[in-house]
Amino acid sequence: MSYADEARYGRISLFLLNVCPFTLRHVINDYHNKHGYTSLQDFLDKNKHDLYHILNRRCCCRLIQSRVTPMNRSQWDLLFIKNSSSCRTGYTGDCPCQYDAKPGVTSDVMDITLCCLFIKNICYRHAGINMSHVDTIRTIRNHIIHADSAQLDVLTYNGYWNQVKTALLDLANHAPSTVHTDTLSMIQDLETRTMNAGEFGEIRKVLLDQKRMEEVEEVCVLINILYICS
Template identity: 65%
Template sequence: MAHLDEARYGRTCLLVLNVCPFTLRQVIDDYFTKQGSPDIQDFLEKNKHNLYHIMAKKCCCRLIPSRVTPMYRSQWDLLYKRNLSPCKGKCSVGGDCPCKFDAIPGITSNVMDITLCCLVIKNICQGAAINMTHIDKIRDIRNKLIHASSATLDEPTFNGYWSDVKTAILDLANMVSPTVHTDTVKMIQDLETRVMNRYELEELKKVIVTLHKVEEVYMYY
């Protein structure tokens, strides 16, 4: 029974940490394409100011930063690099400001994990036909898994998590294209029939522990 509970936990973690990011990256790519950006570098550059306010502890202007979905500096550094230019605007804070950063050349959405995907979608993919309730559900279950007191799931909890995430991610995939939906279905089906051995579960636990520690270091409110 203990191994079954661990296997349920492991399978659900893989659904959230592997399958969901694949589809959410397609959601982001689809969004910036429809917004007229030729690539995600251009899209990030256009939305740099908004993301900076989510990440920075100080305001660069009079806009009050949101703390609903905070951004870690480590996440910002995956998307932007410092430049040597002086401030191009009328920023009121000394030191760093968004003018002093550029979107990383040649960047793709593949650098984004599930947390960063959810953050970008929630904060800068506005006005799109994206069901944000799905994003909230996926993010909530992800956090419950990462911060769980034990790496196990009983059958009722597993069934609830699996159903909620599967419904959400397939609906989002279908919004993008039939191809993305088909690819997502295939990935989920592979997980549903996958048998996780002890070694895989132990390696996955190490990943979860690392994620938990990183969030404890960078968390601020």
């Protein structure tokens, strides 16, 4: 494994871990601001039913089941807390009536995966967003996190970098104008910065931790689906 291969892997990883969430969070903030919500907390509280069914495919008190890929429990717990209320309809199962958005919650708690999920399932109402760009970012992120080794050849790296850059800069157009400028500046800085060999292990550890968490959550989702089908 060469330093250059590791540096390419580390650079694209930092792009996905740091730059992408910065921009995507601003897209989410712009969406809820333009739709009349006072804060992300306000938005979550008023849309918790839709979000609940991204988390959970079971029926709730409205007898509706999700048809989308579910949010995992750890992502839900970043945004919501369970309250002491019982369901207002008398429903005895778990339902969104029993949850509130966390006080003061902001998009800063969202990583790239949660940002992509949120934009795909909630912000699709935002006219003009090209959802294929969100798919591109999420797909390349998954390729990186599930890679067998922490290295990339030049051809693969250039392909990933250019695809993510194009997608992210287009998405930045759905946020305040300064976000596009800031995103481009962050990308250019990352393109030219020297990668310290000591960073590689830390980056790989972050990605492996995320991979392990996702594997656990996938098992939980499978159990949930089997419960529904039983």
